[in-house]
Amino acid sequence: MITDQTVFLFTGVVLAFVGMASISSSRNLIKTVMAFQVVLLGANLALFASGLDAPLQSGLGTRLTTDSFVFLSILVGAAVEAVGLAVVVTLYRKYGTLDPSEIRKLRH
Amino acid sequence: MTSEPLVSAVISAAIIATAVVALFSTRVSVSLIFLFYSSMLLGIAFTVYGDALVGLMQIVTFSGAVSVLFLTVILMTGESRLRIGAGPTTIAAATGGVVVVAVVLTRLVAAGGGAPPSSYPDVSMQTFAFLWEYRPWDLLVLVTVFAAAMVTVANLFSREPS
Numbered sequence: 001m002i003t004d005q006t007v008f009l010f011t012g013v014v015l016a017f018v019g020m021a022s023i024s025s026s027r028n029l030i031k032t033v034m035a036f037q038v039v040l041l042g043a044n045l046a047l048f049a050s051g052l053d054a055p056l057q058s059g060l061g062t063r064l065t066t067d068s069f070v071f072l073s074i075l076v077g078a079a080v081e082a083v084g085l086a087v088v089v090t091l092y093r094k095y096g097t098l099d100p101s102e103i104r105k106l107r108h
Numbered sequence: 109m110t111s112e113p114l115v116s117a118v119i120s121a122a123i124i125a126t127a128v129v130a131l132f133s134t135r136v137s138v139s140l141i142f143l144f145y146s147s148m149l150l151g152i153a154f155t156v157y158g159d160a161l162v163g164l165m166q167i168v169t170f171s172g173a174v175s176v177l178f179l180t181v182i183l184m185t186g187e188s189r190l191r192i193g194a195g196p197t198t199i200a201a202a203t204g205g206v207v208v209v210a211v212v213l214t215r216l217v218a219a220g221g222g223a224p225p226s227s228y229p230d231v232s233m234q235t236f237a238f239l240w241e242y243r244p245w246d247l248l249v250l251v252t253v254f255a256a257a258m259v260t261v262a263n264l265f266s267r268e269p270s
Contacts, residue, residue: 074166083257087264
């Protein structure tokens with residue numbers, strides 16, 4: 001039987017794979033950070049879905065635990081993305097391009 | 109299939125569609141617009157399925173702060189070649205995104221009268237109470253992560269000694 005949990009878990013996995021495919025094929029560092037955000041969205045959705053049918057009382061393995069982890073994951077993900085974007089700006093100032101292969105060539 | 113899995117399927121399809129367009133669009137500005145919609149739809153999903161607190165945090169953080177960060181970086185690096193008001197692709201992307209959000213919202217309102225599905229009660233207050241119960245550890249983790257991020261960003265933007 002297809003439930004909301006199944007649908008959201010499937011969506012989370014699809015988002016994670018799409019994001020990883022984009023990370024591996026992207027020629028622009030900004031798009032790479034965007035792809036990281038999509039992977040993060042997929043992970044958050046899968047985490048949220050894993051607790052969707054769990055009992056409500058507090059304690060490990062319950063819905064409140066998974067929702068708290070999603071809460072924490074959102075905030076930590078935002079901090080990581082801020083650092084990633086700062087790295088992108090620094091690389092652009094230093095090398096004048098956002099193409100990873102060009103940056104690799106310019107380093108040598 | 110009841111109406112509730114149908115709602116989740118519609119939201120999931122919209123999230124996947126906006127994410128795919130965001131990642132495989134050739135223009136960074138279009139990607140940013142669709143990434144905004146993707147984050148917004150995920151926040152709507154969290155809210156509809158019973159956790160308005162996490163949904164609100166998702167929308168405020170990713171659709172708000174991170175989108176502004178992306179926009180700042182895109183404008184700083186000049187990668188976007190933004191033609192706001194003139195580019196047909198930008199206009200089409202924005203229109204398509206608005207249509208997607210409107211269709212999802214309409215479907216949700218039709219399915220549940222705007223309220224969360226009855227089998228998924230709103231657990232925002234319980235989540236908040238649970239977080240409050242463990243607030244020293246939560247605050248410790250968050251303060252550490254944010255301090256590390258701030259130090260890293262400040263270090264990256266600092267001038268190199270000549």
